[in-house]
Amino acid sequence: MTSLVYINGEANRPMPLLDPTGEIDSDRPAPVPRVPGTPKAQRRDLARWKAITARDTSQDGKFVYGVRSTGIFCRPSCPSRKPRQDGVVFFSETGMALRAGFRPCLRCRPLQRDAHSELVERLCRHIASHVEEPESLEALGSREGLSPFHLQRVFKRITGLTPREYGDACRVARLKARLQAGQSVTEALYGAGYGSSSRLYERSSSRLGMTPATYGRRGLGACINYEVADCCLGKVLVAATASGLCSLQFGDSERCLVASLKGEYAAAKLLRNPKALAPCLQQIQAYLTGSRRNVDLPLDIRATAFQWRVWNHLKAIPEGAVQTYSEVAEALSRPRAARAVARACASNQVAVAIPCHRVIRADGGLGGYRWGLSRKERLLDSERARTSGKSA
Numbered sequence: 001m002t003s004l005v006y007i008n009g010e011a012n013r014p015m016p017l018l019d020p021t022g023e024i025d026s027d028r029p030a031p032v033p034r035v036p037g038t039p040k041a042q043r044r045d046l047a048r049w050k051a052i053t054a055r056d057t058s059q060d061g062k063f064v065y066g067v068r069s070t071g072i073f074c075r076p077s078c079p080s081r082k083p084r085q086d087g088v089v090f091f092s093e094t095g096m097a098l099r100a101g102f103r104p105c106l107r108c109r110p111l112q113r114d115a116h117s118e119l120v121e122r123l124c125r126h127i128a129s130h131v132e133e134p135e136s137l138e139a140l141g142s143r144e145g146l147s148p149f150h151l152q153r154v155f156k157r158i159t160g161l162t163p164r165e166y167g168d169a170c171r172v173a174r175l176k177a178r179l180q181a182g183q184s185v186t187e188a189l190y191g192a193g194y195g196s197s198s199r200l201y202e203r204s205s206s207r208l209g210m211t212p213a214t215y216g217r218r219g220l221g222a223c224i225n226y227e228v229a230d231c232c233l234g235k236v237l238v239a240a241t242a243s244g245l246c247s248l249q250f251g252d253s254e255r256c257l258v259a260s261l262k263g264e265y266a267a268a269k270l271l272r273n274p275k276a277l278a279p280c281l282q283q284i285q286a287y288l289t290g291s292r293r294n295v296d297l298p299l300d301i302r303a304t305a306f307q308w309r310v311w312n313h314l315k316a317i318p319e320g321a322v323q324t325y326s327e328v329a330e331a332l333s334r335p336r337a338a339r340a341v342a343r344a345c346a347s348n349q350v351a352v353a354i355p356c357h358r359v360i361r362a363d364g365g366l367g368g369y370r371w372g373l374s375r376k377e378r379l380l381d382s383e384r385a386r387t388s389g390k391s392a
């Protein structure tokens with residue numbers, strides 16, 4: 001059983017233009033606008049940004065831009081307040097913006113203008129605000145006095161998507177935003193309107209790179225053993241399938257740790273099993289108390305290709321050493337991906353087994369740590385103390 005699924009799309013989608021996330025600490029001071037991509041794409045996007053700031057009507061129809069913070073997309077000439085450059089993402093066609101889950105702006109009306117565009121815009125807004133309980137074609141049609149068939153045809157002609165596909169796109173966009181803002185997968189799924197319908201998980205799965213058989217069913221059919229113990233960092237929870245460790249979490253409260261495990265694997269058979277986890281905990285304790293240099297356990301976690309690359313790299317950073325998010329990105333030949341590296345670190349489900357605590361910011365700041373910065377600090381301090389003692 002593979003246990004965990006992460007969704008940041010790194011594996012199957014190019015870096016977003018102008019890296020619009022910004023929630024996670026980057027080790028860049030970020031004074032200069034960052035425009036990832038080929039030099040040609042960079043020039044194009046800079047020209048597009050200039051067109052937006054100039055509200056250049058001659059560019060209308062040539063591209064649209066989405067504003068991450070609002071989820072709305074506009075024509076270049078839109079009179080609304082100018083967005084932040086790093087919160088903008090460009091699309092050559094309106095269909096691409098809709099597929100990314102953006103809603104058409106009410107002021108500049110970016111959809112192709114024809115007799116039905118206003119109706120379709122209305123429907124887009126309605127669908128986007130009802131992702132928790134998507135309406136049937138019949139219901140949508142009756143709102144507008146159209147037959148389901150006619151409605152679908154009109155919608156598709158103007159947007160390139162069916163109403164259902166657009167609803168899915170909105171849900172995916174919300175889910176991604178929630179995950180990037182640091183919510184747990186379970187929280188994010190519910191918050192993004194996935195409810196408990198496995199059909200919906202499955203429908204979105206192919207685009208997200210999720211595997212419905214695993215996370216979609218939240219561990220259904222899997223046996224997961226777990227145990228909680230005291231350690232120098234508070235409580236430690238370990239959980240493992242037959243193939244390997246699927247969760248290693250630090251926390252202050254046993255109750256919270258177990259509750260979050262149960263949330264994550266609501267459909268799995270969870271068994272508290274001190275005996276099965278004893279060797280695993282022993283190794284973790286040995287590492288925490290300094291008699292082992294690393295935690296080296298088989299892992300049963302699922303990830304995007306990019307996350308695998310990051311996590312493999314982290315496993316090679318020796319005890320006592322640190323690298324910056326940019327250095328890791330550099331080492332993976334993705335020099336502009338420091339933020340994506342930070343996100344991959346933040347989505348690590350197995351503390352210390354994948355030593356994401358050994359990645360810090362370029363200015364020496366600790367960056368983030370999902371189990372609390374004070375734990376990161378203590379881990380690094382004790383590793384440094386041990387290794388400097390050895391080399392002295």
Ligand SMILES: [Zn+2]
Nearest residue numbers: 074078105108
């Ligand atoms: Zn607009």
